[in-house]
Amino acid sequence: MSGEQKAKAKMEQAKGKAKEATGRAVGNERMTAEGRADQAKGDARQAKEKTKDVFKH
Template sequence: MKLMDTLKNKTQRAKGRAKEDAGRRSGDPDMEAEGRKDRMAGGAKQAGEKAKDAFREVKRTGER
């Protein structure tokens, strides 16, 4: 997994968590939902990167 991709995904998740919390505190359900969406998107991207890495490792192991 590339370091920059990991940092971007973690940043997106943190930003989403902050938006979600701000929306909850201010009583703004739209902001809370947007934060939840950002957080979930960052998590999905991170899972996709891990799956790609696992596939590359399997492919590399098969070549030996």
């Protein structure tokens, strides 16, 4: 389960970066903000998984 969540976090981060870059390219501030939010969500998920790993060992 942990590996699946880590992959999901990476996917959210990549999706967010792409959305942010697209928003900047077309001048859409809302899309840029959504991209940053997706990245933050992925970062939070990744931090959670790292914390679980620390306590697992």
